[in-house]
Amino acid sequence: MNLPSSRLYAGWLAVVRILTGAIWLMHGVPKFLHSDMFMPPNGFIGTYVTQGLSKTTGPYHDFLANVVQPNIAIFAELVRLGEVCVGISLVLGLLTRLGGFFGIVLTLNYMAARGGLGTLGEWSSIDACLMLLSAINLVLPTGRFLGIDRLFTRRYDAEPPLMAEFVQERPLDGPRAPS
Numbered sequence: 001m002n003l004p005s006s007r008l009y010a011g012w013l014a015v016v017r018i019l020t021g022a023i024w025l026m027h028g029v030p031k032f033l034h035s036d037m038f039m040p041p042n043g044f045i046g047t048y049v050t051q052g053l054s055k056t057t058g059p060y061h062d063f064l065a066n067v068v069q070p071n072i073a074i075f076a077e078l079v080r081l082g083e084v085c086v087g088i089s090l091v092l093g094l095l096t097r098l099g100g101f102f103g104i105v106l107t108l109n110y111m112a113a114r115g116g117l118g119t120l121g122e123w124s125s126i127d128a129c130l131m132l133l134s135a136i137n138l139v140l141p142t143g144r145f146l147g148i149d150r151l152f153t154r155r156y157d158a159e160p161p162l163m164a165e166f167v168q169e170r171p172l173d174g175p176r177a178p179s
Helices: 008-031 044-055 058-092 098-111 126-139 148-152
Strands: none
Touching: 008 058, 008 098, 008 126, 044 058, 044 098, 058 098, 098 126
């Protein structure tokens, strides 16, 4: 049984990368097109952070209360810009590992804000699936096939295949074993 070629695997990884990027763009672009529905003071982000404050405890609660909430407009811009940048990175195959990393960071923050990092329900959510897809782009070179990352990778010339060769050796002239 022959295994599929590496080119076939690379093609499927490119499909996963592009679809993951499209999902990120579907989440991020509407936040720019309908910013009144997302941005503070009346947008969804304010409600999301307020709910996060009621569901979280410990250091993440303190982070939401002392850093995010007072600077909600900056964090709202970072969220929508981050989602669009991750999407563009993955769709184009440009800096895909960096895009995968920030995809993981964003989804972990969304899950933590819902207070669910310790619950099985949160780990089986859409955000957890998107985090897994982003992780694939972090650990595998998905941008090297049908992506701009291919331009930044070294191309090694294929080495010629090893060929067996027969070398004549002269007989030993040294001591002989006893007969």
